[in-house]
Amino acid sequence: MPLPLACLPPAGKSLQVSHDLPPGCALVDLPVKGDSRGSLIALEGGGDVPFEIARVYYVYATQPNVDRGFHAHRKLKQFAVAVSGGCTMVLDNGKERAEVRLDRPSRGLTIGPMVWHEMRAFTPGCVLLVLADAIYDEGDYIRDYSRFLAMVRG
Amino acid sequence: MPLPLACLPPAGKSLQVSHDLPPGCALVDLPVKGDSRGSLIALEGGGDVPFEIARVYYVYATQPNVDRGFHAHRKLKQFAVAVSGGCTMVLDNGKERAEVRLDRPSRGLTIGPMVWHEMRAFTPGCVLLVLADAIYDEGDYIRDYSRFLAMVRG
Numbered sequence: 503m504p505l506p507l508a509c510l511p512p513a514g515k516s517l518q519v520s521h522d523l524p525p526g527c528a529l530v531d532l533p534v535k536g537d538s539r540g541s542l543i544a545l546e547g548g549g550d551v552p553f554e555i556a557r558v559y560y561v562y563a564t565q566p567n568v569d570r571g572f573h574a575h576r577k578l579k580q581f582a583v584a585v586s587g588g589c590t591m592v593l594d595n596g597k598e599r600a601e602v603r604l605d606r607p608s609r610g611l612t613i614g615p616m617v618w619h620e621m622r623a624f625t626p627g628c629v630l631l632v633l634a635d636a637i638y639d640e641g642d643y644i645r646d647y648s649r650f651l652a653m654v655r656g
Numbered sequence: 657m658p659l660p661l662a663c664l665p666p667a668g669k670s671l672q673v674s675h676d677l678p679p680g681c682a683l684v685d686l687p688v689k690g691d692s693r694g695s696l697i698a699l700e701g702g703g704d705v706p707f708e709i710a711r712v713y714y715v716y717a718t719q720p721n722v723d724r725g726f727h728a729h730r731k732l733k734q735f736a737v738a739v740s741g742g743c744t745m746v747l748d749n750g751k752e753r754a755e756v757r758l759d760r761p762s763r764g765l766t767i768g769p770m771v772w773h774e775m776r777a778f779t780p781g782c783v784l785l786v787l788a789d790a791i792y793d794e795g796d797y798i799r800d801y802s803r804f805l806a807m808v809r810g
Contacts, residue, residue, distance in 0.1 A: 540718035540778075546711045546791045555709045557700045558787060560739050562761050564694035585714050585783045586740040607716050607783070624694075629739045629761070629783060633712060637700045 523602070524595035526614020532583070534608050543583075543607055545633065550610060551581045553635035560631045564589075564624040571620040574644045579635045580613040587628030594618040596654035604630070618650050677756065678749035680768020686737070688762050697737075697761055699787065704764060705735045707789035714785045718743075718778040725774040728798045733789045734767045741782030748772040750808035758784070772804050 523529065530550050535542045547554035561570065571592075582591065588605030595617055602611055605625075613619055621630065636642070644650045677683065684704050689696045701708035715724065725746075736745065742759030749771055756765055759779075767773055775784065790796070798804045 536717075538719065539722045539724055540715065542713055542715050544711060544713035544792065551712075555712060557698060558705075558709060558712060558785075559696055559698040560761065560785070561694065561696050562739065563690075565692065568693045570693055585716065585785070586781065607714065627740065627781075631712075631714070631739070631785065638698065 522598075523600050524593050524598065524614070524617050526579075526612070527593050527600075527617060528612045529602060530610040530612065532608045532610050541607070545581070545583075545610070551633055552612060553579045553581075555633045556636050557634040557638065558631070559634070560585075560629055561621070562627075562629045564628060566626070568624065569620055569622040570624075572618075572645065572647070574618040574650050575615050576642050576644065577615050577636070578639075578642050579615060581633040582611045582613060583607060583609065583631045585629050585631045587625035588623075589621050589625070589628050589630055590623040592620040592622065594620075596651050616650075616654055618644075618647065676752075677754050678747050678752065678768070678771050680733075680766070681747050681754075681771060682766045683756060684764040684766065686762045686764050695761070699735070699737075699764070705787055706766060707733050707735075709787050710790050711788040711792065712785070713788070714739075714783055715775070716781075716783045718782060720780070722778065723774055723776040724778075726772075726799065726801070728772040728804050729769050730796050730798065731769050731790070732793075732796050733769060735787040736765045736767060737761060737763065737785045739783050739785045741779035742777075743775050743779070743782050743784055744777040746774040746776065748774075750805050770804075770808055772798075772801065 532543050532550055545551045584604040585607045591602045591604055593600045686697050686704055699705045738758040739761045745756045745758055747754045
């Protein structure tokens with residue numbers, strides 16, 4: 503399905519790609535409780551997840567060559583982990599773009615508010631788990647990239 | 657790894673296996689937000705998950721022929737979903753045993769307190785996601801089956 507043009511970064515205005523993550527975003531190596539039975543990872547609000555958990559969702563059965571996301575949140579904080587398979591998270595604060603590969607259950611990514619994010623390069627069978635600090639609120643979404651840029655650039 | 661004998665139901669005292677779930681336990685068909693891109697399932701406290709979410713954990717890389725669990729909780733409420741692959745959850749309230757196959761991301765299982773539970777028959781690559789209403793507290797665990805039986809049978 504082609505994306506609305508308003509969701510795409512303007513052609514010819516590609517942002518500088520950075521290895522640093524935008525402010526409010528951070529990668530976390532999660533401690534694995536492993537033994538001869540297998541592995542377990544626990545997430546608690548106020549621990550590795552820097553907020554209380556109000557909502558949990560998972561993205562799965564993503565079709566080949568599909569990119570997802572293409573929005574920012576005004577206030578929402580999120581924490582993402584690929585608990586099976588992997589995908590690439592693109593983070594964009596209007597000044598720089600960074601890419602992070604989420605490809606193991608022990609790699610968590612905090613995504614702060616006002617960060618445009620896109621998900622791509624899903625492996626078959628990828629399950630992307632996301633924890634959020636608030637329940638669903640459509641009014642918190644910014645789905646138009648030009649509007650997002652205007653907001654972050656003042 | 658062999659389990660401690662105290663964790664196993666006493667030989668020769670197998671409980672009646674029921675198709676009904678113990679009180680406090682329930683299966684839920686979760687609504688799938690699906691479109692041409694793929695699927696997404698969201699869980700919010702007070703919605704399909706009948707409590708506020710304090711802790712999220714996932715069990716993965718379970719070794720072949722390994723059974724897990726073998727405990728009950730005094731107070732903890734949990735909500736389990738196999739977001740990838742599948743496993744069988746055994747639920748035991750001291751009077752009856754029930755078995756539930758969790759094998760799709762849209763099948764959620766509430767597990768109430770004072771229910772002995774065991775997980776078995778994990779498929780390779782299974783990821784069992786569990787939401788809980790409290791943070792980790794070792795004092796809430798009952799890990800001895802004989803003690804559990806004594807407690808529920810008064």
